[in-house]
Amino acid sequence: MLINCDLHSHSGYAGGVGQISLDDLEAAMDKKGIDVFGTGDCLHPLWSRFLKDNVVEAEDGLFSKKGNKARFMLQTEVIFTAAVGSGRKSVHTVLLFPSFESVDRTCQLLENIGVKNTIGRPFIKCADNFDVGNKLSKILDIDDKIEAIPAHVMTPQGVYGSNNPIDKMKDFYGSATDRIKAVETGLSADPEILSLIPELDDYALVSNSDAHSAALNRMGREFTTVETTSFSYSNIIDAIRKNKIARTAEFNPTEGRFFLTGHRVGKKGHGDAYCVFSPKYTPKDNKCPICGKKLTVGVLERALQLKDIQGGTREFGELSPSTKDFVNMVPLVEVIAYSAGVTSVVSAKVVALYDKIVGAFGNEVKIWFEKDYVVRKRLESVDATDNVIDNIIKVKNGNFSFSPAGFDGTYGKLVVGKKEDVFEVNVISGKASGQKRVF
Ligand SMILES: [Zn+2]
Ligand SMILES: [Zn+2]
Structure with missing residues (x-):
């Protein structure tokens, strides 16, 4: 089963967020087609x-509100911070737990090593990568079903990010690296982008929102579809560890x-004023032509750097042999809002049409994996x-882009029906404070 x-x-x-209710999560999971959250x-x-x-x-290691369909997995993100390379590096890491008992024991361990947990995402201070390896291993030793995912x-x-960059997973996770799958x-x-990085050939790629x-x-x-025999924590973790992933x-x-x-602007x-560059147009000194400070290096540029550092031979677009099927999606509410010419994805008009469309398909996931003619017929049946x-079909077929693409903390802006070459962006635009218009 998938x-x-x-x-x-x-x-x-x-x-930075309000309280989130389980009822709201369950309702959204049902519409989106997410089984385990x-x-x-x-x-x-x-x-x-x-x-x-x-x-x-509800089943071994999966939880639900009594009698309800939606399944929850016990999960947190932690931040390991350590002196590596030329400074301190903080790396976000997802942890998955098979039971409340393993959660409680991890809380106890963190307390014993002086970690306070007041912001939901505990900050685990380490001296160096040796210490990261030790501390992560101690957590994983609590229960062999606990999973750590960078x-x-x-x-x-x-871990590969541009903040105090490191070149290999081991440079950060030390001796625990071998336990990361x-x-x-x-x-x-x-x-496609991660296929540029040779050492990732040995890892399963998972995707989460x-x-x-x-x-x-x-x-x-974003989500990951695993192939397994039945609902259980162990089965899902086993599928991730063995890369039995159907698609992301x-x-x-x-x-x-x-x-x-x-x-970015501001x-x-x-x-x-803002500036945004594809790798080949980034100024050689890596300084911003507007403010003179160091630019925020984007993912594409960083992946190409890692390819060279790790001696990669694949070109962009060539997939690693361990890669599973994947599809690029745009959240359906964004496509509807774009088509209606409104900026708010929660406007009554957008949500009403979203609910009608999702009702016709069962859930949103199905739209992205259904054949085009079926999608068209069903959309016509709800008077879309x-x-x-047209826009939904174009997005399904990859005929869209984000222009400009996301950079320095700003999301990309959706344009349906137009492809943009991400290797040909070279923009310096707008008026900087106290400056003349750049061009
Ligand atoms: Zn994070
Ligand atoms: Zn700047």
């Missing part, structure tokens, strides 16, 4: 207490907030306009 898993999220305790922040005392009071173990590996807070692609990367809410353009925007559904990397190199000294139908 199980759609989205195993990285955050609760209301992660800061990571609870987020399960090491946080209040969230873990809430979960214990509100879910029951999160969004290419973003600045990921999968990495998370993150919103700004997909299997990293959602901070149950919003329909956030949860399930990927946010389009160019929409991700760190795809290209640049500096940065100190920028006013409304020609514009909406």
Whole structure:
């Protein structure tokens, strides 16, 4: 059987978000077609207490509200920080747990090594990569079913990210590296980009939404479909460890907030000016032509650097032999909002049409994997306009781009029906504060 898993999220305790209710999550999972969802922040005392009071173990290691269909997996993200390379590096890492007992024992361990957990995402301070290896191993020793997955590996807070860059997984995770079997692609990367990095041939690639809410353009925007015999924590983890992954559904990397190199509008000294570059156009000194500070290096550029450093031979577009099927998606509410010419994906008009469309298919996931003529027929049956139908089909066929692509923390802007060459972006635009218009 195929199980759609989205195993990285955050609760209301992660800061910057309101409280998230399980009812809202269940409703969104049903519409999106997600079977198993990571609870987020399960090491946080209040969230873990809430979960214990509100879910029951439905199958081995999977939890649900009593009698309900939606399944939850105990999950958190932790941040390991260590002195590596030329400075300190912080790396986000997803942890999955088979039981509340293993969660409680991990909380105890963290307390014993002086880790406070007030923000949902505990900060595990380490001296160096040797210490990271030790501490991660201690966590994994608690239960051999606990899984550690380096999160969004290419973003600045990921293991390969441009913040104090390192060249190999081992340079950060030390002796625990061999116990890592999968990495998370993150919103700004997909299997095509990660195929540039040779050492990843030995890892399964998983994809998760990293959602901070149950919003329909956030949860399930990325997920992993595993192939297994029945619902259980062990089966899902086993499928991940053995790379028995049927496919990943990927946010389009160019929409991700760190795809290209640049500096966004509003940065100190920028006013409304921004700059964004494909790798070959990045200024040689890596300095921003507007403010003079170091540019935020994008995922594409960083992946090409790692390819050279690790002696990779594959060109962009050539997939690693271990890569599984994957599809690039755009959240359906975004396609509908775009077609209706509105900016808000939660406007009543957008949500009403979304609900009608999803009702006709069963859930959103099915649209992305259904044949075009079936999609067209079903969309016609719910009176979707020609514009909406055409745009959904175009997105399904990859006939869209994000222009400009995401960079320096800003999401890419969707344009349906137009492809943009991500290797040919070279923009310095707008008026910087205290400067004349750049051009
Ligand atoms: Zn993270
Ligand atoms: Zn700048």
